[in-house]
Amino acid sequence: MKHYTNPNTAIWHGRVSNKYLYLHEKVRCTPLNEISEPAKKSIALLGYACDEGVKRNQGRIGAAKGPEVIKTSLGKFPNHLASTVVLQDTGTITCKDENMEAAQEALSKAVSTLLKKKQFPIILGGGHDMAYGHYHGIQNYLDSKKEGQTIGIINFDAHFDLRKPSDNNNSGTPFYQIATQSKKENCSFNYLCLGIRKDANDRTLFETAKELDVKYVLSDTFQMQFLDEINTWINAFIKTVDKVYVTIDLDGFSSAYAPGVSAPSPMGFTPQIVVECLKTIIGSGKLISMDVAEMNPKFDIDGQTAKLAASLLHHIIHTIY
Numbered sequence: 405m406k407h408y409t410n411p412n413t414a415i416w417h418g419r420v421s422n423k424y425l426y427l428h429e430k431v432r433c434t435p436l437n438e439i440s441e442p443a444k445k446s447i448a449l450l451g452y453a454c455d456e457g458v459k460r461n462q463g464r465i466g467a468a469k470g471p472e473v474i475k476t477s478l479g480k481f482p483n484h485l486a487s488t489v490v491l492q493d494t495g496t497i498t499c500k501d502e503n504m505e506a507a508q509e510a511l512s513k514a515v516s517t518l519l520k521k522k523q524f525p526i527i528l529g530g531g532h533d534m535a536y537g538h539y540h541g542i543q544n545y546l547d548s549k550k551e552g553q554t555i556g557i558i559n560f561d562a563h564f565d566l567r568k569p570s571d572n573n574n575s576g577t578p579f580y581q582i583a584t585q586s587k588k589e590n591c592s593f594n595y596l597c598l599g600i601r602k603d604a605n606d607r608t609l610f611e612t613a614k615e616l617d618v619k620y621v622l623s624d625t626f627q628m629q630f631l632d633e634i635n636t637w638i639n640a641f642i643k644t645v646d647k648v649y650v651t652i653d654l655d656g657f658s659s660a661y662a663p664g665v666s667a668p669s670p671m672g673f674t675p676q677i678v679v680e681c682l683k684t685i686i687g688s689g690k691l692i693s694m695d696v697a698e699m700n701p702k703f704d705i706d707g708q709t710a711k712l713a714a715s716l717l718h719h720i721i722h723t724i725y
Contacts, residue, residue, distance in 0.1 A: 407500055407510035409453075410435045411493040415472055418480035427491065427718075428479030434492045436514055439521045444488045445725045448523035449475065451496030452511055455666070456504040457533030457575035458698070461567075463666040470699030471496050471528040477707060477714035489725045494518065497537075504573070508537030515541025515693065520548070524724060526717065527695035531575040531666065532565055535651050538695055539582050542649055555692075556594040556645030557582070558638070558685060560678050561653040562601040562623065562669065566612045575666070575698075583616050595619065596641045598634070598681065599626045599656045599673045626673050628680070635684045642688045650685060650694040652678065652716065654709060661712055664704025675712060679719055686723050694720065 411433035418428045431449075439448070451471025459465050475493060485491060497514060499507040511527070515538055518525040527538055539557065546553045557579065559565070566583070567576040579595055586593040597613075597620040613620060619641055621634060642648055655665035658672035685691055696713050704710060 405510065407498050407507050408436065408514070409496050409498055411495045412472070415476045416479045416493065424483055426479065427481050427483045430483045430485060430491050431479065432490065432492045434494055436494050436517060439494060439518065439523065441522045442490050444490050446490040446492060446523050447721050447725070448492050448494045448518045448525050449528060450494045450514055450518065450525060451475070451528050452507070452530030452534040453496050454499035454504060454507045454529070454533065455531050456499050456502050457531035457573070458666045460572055460574035461576045463575065464700060464703060466700040466702030467529060467531050467666055467698055468499065469701045470530055473701040473710045474528045474696065474699055474713045474717070477710040478717055481714055481718045484722055485725070491721065492523070504533055508533060511537035512541040512544065516545045519545040519693065525693045526720070529695060529697040529699065532653055532697040533573065533575045533578055534695055534697055535565070536573070536578040536581050538651070538693065539649060542647070542693055546647065553646035554592055554594060556596065556641060556648045558641070558648060558650050559595070559597045559653065560599055560651070561597055561656040562599055562604045562672055563653070564597055564600060564605055564609045564613055564618065564620070566609055566616070566618070568612070580612065594641070594645050596638070597621070599623050601669070601671060603671065604669065623671065623673060626677060628674070628677050631677065631680055634681060638681060638684050639688070642685070642690055646690065647692040648685060648688065648690045649692060650682070651697060652695070653697045654713060655698045657712065662709045664700050664702070664709035666698045666700050668703070675715070678716065682720060683723065686720070691724065
């Protein structure tokens with residue numbers, strides 16, 4: 405596969421216990437073409453090493469190195485997974501010759517494959533353009549089941565990423581692309597954004613959000629003191645869909661927690677509010693797949709952002725199973 409590389413066993417290292425006390429001892433490196441339907445519950449990590457969309461969106465490039473750094477950081481974390489749960493590194497989707505669209509297509513096919521093989525996919529990026537390929541991978545899988553299930557997108561982010569493409573698509577256009585294609589296919593577009601900042605979205609983006617009936621919570625409300633109300637809104641949104649796809653853009657966090665991102669800001673949200681919301685989403689039983697976007701090791705400080713991403717993943721994998 406042109407836009408794919410097999411998992412790299414060398415990046416999984418850390419303390420050695422010989423008792424599976426750490427995730428690098430637990431993880432299995434399995435190429436996509438060797439994935440089989442498991443007898444046990446299985447989580448599949450897949451990288452999206454592409455920052456072409458960030459480059460097109462005039463952001464800070466470097467996110468193509470994100471997947472490997474997140475995996476390395478996650479491997480050092482303690483393993484509390486049951487022996488009945490499988491954790492797999494299934495390699496990385498890559499972007500060749502600046503062809504972001506081909507990388508998105510490869511990601512879409514990979515996500516569909518993982519879901520068909522009864523895996524829970526977690527995609528690690530990489531620019532937020534990954535959302536377009538990821539969503540369509542879920543959609544193609546659900547369409548193959550011919551059950552007419554609807555997908556709700558929950559995006560933890562400072563940005564709507566609803567820009568209308570001018571010259572080409574980029575990391576700021578994925579959800580507008582999804583909305584446009586949904587309209588053409590006469591499908592509903594169900595999109596909830598948590599942590600939107602007025603200082604990070606221009607007036608036209610708010611107008612587009614209104615036109616598309618996007619639900620969102622502004623950053624000044626996306627705070628721990630309003631958790632009960634936020635969870636009420638999340639639950640109301642989830643009730644309207646059959647499956648939920650969660651995407652976490654690391655640049656939504658304050659740069660105090662996540663300096664290594666494509667578009668940092670000190671005015672972002674905290675990890676605590678995201679963790680609490682994830683508990684609600686996972687508790688619904690509708691979460692089908694998720695991703696973490698915009699990890700940029702080039703600008704990270706003391707591995708803070710990589711550790712944040714890994715901590716979020718650690719929480720998620722130990723909560724879903």
